[in-house]
Amino acid sequence: MYRYDQYDHLIVKERVAQYRDQVRRRLSDELVEDEFRILRLQNGLYLQRHAYMLRIAVPYGLLASRQVRMFAHIARKYDRGYGHFTTRQNIQFNWIKLEESPDILAELATVEMHAIQTSGNCIRNTTSDELAGVAADEIVDPRPYAELIREWSTFHPEFAYLPRKFKIAISGSEQDRAATAVHDIGLHVIKNEAGEVGFRVLVGGGMGRTPILGSQIRDFLPWKHAMSYLEAILRVYNQYGRRDNIYKARIKILVKAIGPEEFARQVEAEWQDIKDGPSTLTEEELQRVANYFTEPAYETLPATDAEYERLKAEDKGFANWIKRNVKEHKVPGYAAAILSLKKTGVPPGDITADQLDFVADLADRYSFSELRVTHEQNLVLADVKKSELYALWKEAKAHGLATPNIGLLTDIICCPGGDFCSLANAKSIPIAQAIAERFDNIDFQHDIGDIELNISGCINACGHHHVGNIGILGVDKDGAEWYQVSLGGAQGNTSSIGKIIGPSFSAHQMPTVIDRLLQVYVKQRIEDERFIDTVRRVGVTPFKDFVYATPIKAGQVTGEDVCA
Structure with a gap:
C-alpha cells in the first residue's frame, strides 16, 4: 500500500502545527467560533450534538494494521472506546475534546494518516472498490489512479473553496462496487478494443435533497489525461456552480440545469487548453505510484482445498459465512473475507477499541497486514488462504465480527443520525436496531436473499437511502421524528433512485412496515428472483397498497409475519 514520501510527511507535520495554533487561539478567545469553524472543518473536526466529532481520512479504503491499532488507541x-466507519470509507470518533484534537492529529501523523479535506467545500476522500487489486472480475487495478487523485487533490489551491463539497469514486472491475453513479465524478478504469487503459467518466451524480444518477460525458479518456480532465471538470463547476444557494450548489444541479451535453462541451473546451500541460501523467509517474501496489x-496454492471443502460441508454456520462473507480472489487458493460490523444490537459501522486491535492482529496473521473498509461500513481481509478461512471464521465469530449477513436484510447501511449529528431530523440507529432485532434469523435472511436496506437521519443522505432497495429517511413532522420509505433504489451496474411509497411512519411502525414489504416480495417473486428485481418487475404499487391497507399499531406483528 502507499507510504508517505518526504512531501507527505512535511505537509502533514506543518498542518498539525498550524492547527494546534488555531486551537490555542480559539481556546483563548482570540478566535470566535465563526472564525474558527472553517479552520476546524478543514481538519475534519465537526461540532455535533454532544461533543466534537473527528473524521479521519482512509484514502480509497485501504489500511495497514498499524493504522488500525492507532484507531484503537x-x-x-x-x-469512549469505539469508532464508526462511514460510507466514505473513513472513520469517525464522536466524543472528542477540542483541546485534545491537535494531539490526535499529531499521533495520526506517526502512522501516515490525517483528517485533511474530510470536510469543507473541497475534494473529499476518494473512494474505491474494497476488492481493488484482488477481485476476480477486475479489468484494471484502480488503486494507483486513486492515489494519484489523492495527491493531486490534496491542498489543490484552485479547488480549496468550491461551491460545495465534491466526491469522486473510482472502480476498475466489471461489477461496480464503488457506487460511482451517485458521485460528483464517477470513474471506471477500462480497456478499449486495442487494450489501452483509460476511463469512462460520469459526472453529476449525487444523493441528498435532489438525488440524481451521473451522466456519462466521456466513454474513453486515455489514462495520461486523467488529472487534466478532472481539472477541466472542476474548473467549469468552480466557475458556474451555484454559490447563492447551498441546496443548489452541487455539480449535479449545474449538470441538470444546462444538460449533460452542454456540460461536456464546456469541459472539452476547457480541457483543450490544458490537456498536454503539467497535469499530463507520464509512464514514470504512474509507475512510481503503481510500485506501492505490487502483489x-x-x-502457489491449489485452487481448492480438501479440508476447507469438508468443513464447509459439515459446518452449516461456516458454510453460511462462506456464502455471504467470502468473495472470489484472482489468485488460486486465496479469498477475500468480509468482517461484518452489523451484528444485531450494535449500531451499524461501529467497532470497539478491542475489536480494532483484534482486527489488526487478524490482518497481520491472515492478510499481509492490510485491511479494507467498504462503503457499506464493513471491513475486508483481502488476501486470506482458503485453508485458513475456518480458523479466521472461528476467531472472528468469537469477537462478534462474523455475522453471515453481507448483502442481506440486516447488513444495514446507517448514518449516526439524531443520536449524534446536529443536522439530523431523526434518529437512525434505533430504527436499524429495531429492524435487525425483528429479523434476527439468519436462515430467514438467507431465504429472502439479497436486499440492501439503507437509513439516513436527514436529507443529506449520508446513509445512502436513495440507492437502497429499501430506503428509510428520517423527517421532522411537527417536531416529531417520522420515517419516509422508498423502494427500488440500487447501486452498482444497474443503479437507480428509489421511489417514495407514500406518507411517513412513526418509529414504532417501521419493523412492521419492513415485514409487510417482505410479505409482498415473498408472494410476488418468481423462483429465486431478488427483491430489487421483483420491485422493478411489478412496480411499487403492490407494496404500497399492502403497507397502507390497515393501520399499524404499536408493537403489532401481523398474522402472516414473514419472519414467524
Missing part, C-alpha cells in the same frame, strides 16, 4: 485515549508474496 485513539478510541481508548480520546473517545504481496502469494504462495
